Amino acid sequence: MRPKTLIISHGHLDHCGLAPNLMDLKPEIYCTSLTARLAGLLARDTLKISENRGHNIPYYNEEIQDFERSVRAARYREEFETQGYRACLYDAGHIPGSSSVYLEKGKQSMFYTGDINTLQTELQNSADTEYPESDTLLIESTYFGKNHTPRDVLEERFIESIEETLDIGGKAIIPAFSIGRTQEIMLILRKHGLCAYVDGMGVDVFNLIKRSPEYVRDIKKLERAFTNSNIVQPEQRREIISEPSVIVTSAGMLNGGPVLYYISQIYDDPKSKVHLTGYQVEGTNGRKAIESGYIEDRDGIIHLNCRLELFDFSAHCGDAQLKEVVKKSCDSGTKTVIPVHGDNTIAFADWVKEELGANAIAPVNGQAVYI
Numbered sequence: 001m002r003p004k005t006l007i008i009s010h011g012h013l014d015h016c017g018l019a020p021n022l023m024d025l026k027p028e029i030y031c032t033s034l035t036a037r038l039a040g041l042l043a044r045d046t047l048k049i050s051e052n053r054g055h056n057i058p059y060y061n062e063e064i065q066d067f068e069r070s071v072r073a074a075r076y077r078e079e080f081e082t083q084g085y086r087a088c089l090y091d092a093g094h095i096p097g098s099s100s101v102y103l104e105k106g107k108q109s110m111f112y113t114g115d116i117n118t119l120q121t122e123l124q125n126s127a128d129t130e131y132p133e134s135d136t137l138l139i140e141s142t143y144f145g146k147n148h149t150p151r152d153v154l155e156e157r158f159i160e161s162i163e164e165t166l167d168i169g170g171k172a173i174i175p176a177f178s179i180g181r182t183q184e185i186m187l188i189l190r191k192h193g194l195c196a197y198v199d200g201m202g203v204d205v206f207n208l209i210k211r212s213p214e215y216v217r218d219i220k221k222l223e224r225a226f227t228n229s230n231i232v233q234p235e236q237r238r239e240i241i242s243e244p245s246v247i248v249t250s251a252g253m254l255n256g257g258p259v260l261y262y263i264s265q266i267y268d269d270p271k272s273k274v275h276l277t278g279y280q281v282e283g284t285n286g287r288k289a290i291e292s293g294y295i296e297d298r299d300g301i302i303h304l305n306c307r308l309e310l311f312d313f314s315a316h317c318g319d320a321q322l323k324e325v326v327k328k329s330c331d332s333g334t335k336t337v338i339p340v341h342g343d344n345t346i347a348f349a350d351w352v353k354e355e356l357g358a359n360a361i362a363p364v365n366g367q368a369v370y371i
């Protein structure tokens with residue numbers, strides 16, 4: 001199978017990371033302008049990490065440039081045509097620039113949710129779910145079977161934890177994913193009158209978002225959140241961590257980036273606390289820290305004597321919202337549902353069949369589904 005068109009839903013590595021590898025196919029590439037910039041940023045970062053760590057080089061700079069030149073920027077709700085298909089992107093509410101994709105050819109149609117959030121956050125509007133009827137729904141299922149803590153409750157606990165850490169003289173380290181999460185956390189801290197330091201790639205992402213302000217709820221608010229904070233230069237890190245402070249930094253799963261320096265300075269201090277702000281994938285330092293109380297860096301194992309807590313600031317639909325999307329879609333004529341992107345797609349497919357009486361397929365990795 002040699003695809004002639006790539007439609008990229010959003011700028012997370014698991015959705016756009018391979019795009020530069022496909023340049024020899026000379027595909028038509030469609031995504032929002034911001035997704036294209038984020039994909040370029042991540043591709044350059046991936047290349048740099050591969051070179052620094054002596055891993056296989058996934059692609060070269062020329063292929064990244066080729067990718068960036070080839071992108072045809074699409075806007076939400078503006079139809080385009082590619083290879084005989086009519087297509088249209090809709091706001092997926094997941095990260096800035098994220099899209100769901102509607103595709104139609106002849107009498108057949110499909111809607112792919114991408115990673116989707118139907119609840120509004122500080123950073124993002126909720127997903128646009130007023131999309132056309134489609135025969136087939138391809139839906140993410142990351143949180144099928146799990147609901148999130150309501151955002152206001154979570155936010156209150158998070159802020160209380162930071163304030164308590166500062167009150168007892170500790171340092172509050174907040175590891176955050178660079179795309180979306182860092183900006184969301186900065187908005188929440190500002191809303192509660194907390195002034196933070198911000199360090200790492202989340203600042204670069206903020207600078208890209210400024211060039212496409214239509215992809216966040218309120219760019220002015222976001223700009224204030226960043227201008228009221230202190231953007232950290234590498235040479236300032238030592239001084240900042242020497243006194244009680246709030247530091248938002250990458251990487252969100254503790255697998256690299258400036259967060260490892262900050263942890264190396266506070267790991268033995270029971271007054272300080274690491275506030276994880278998102279899902280920690282198995283095998284990452286973040287998961288090791290939660291489950292076994294240690295992380296690994298280049299110098300070996302660090303046992304954490306500081307405190308650590310996970311706050312689930314997810315950018316995905318929880319179980320209730322996923323089911324709502326499917327119900328609404330089936331009510332308006334969807335006949336086949338294909339859950340993907342989750343650990344529990346078979347249970348999701350069973351739920352669709354039993355509860356809604358629609359056809360559902362849970363493909364395994366590598367399986368082709370023809371519709």
Ligand SMILES: [Zn+2]
Pocket residue numbers: 010012015094115
């Ligand atoms: Zn994503």
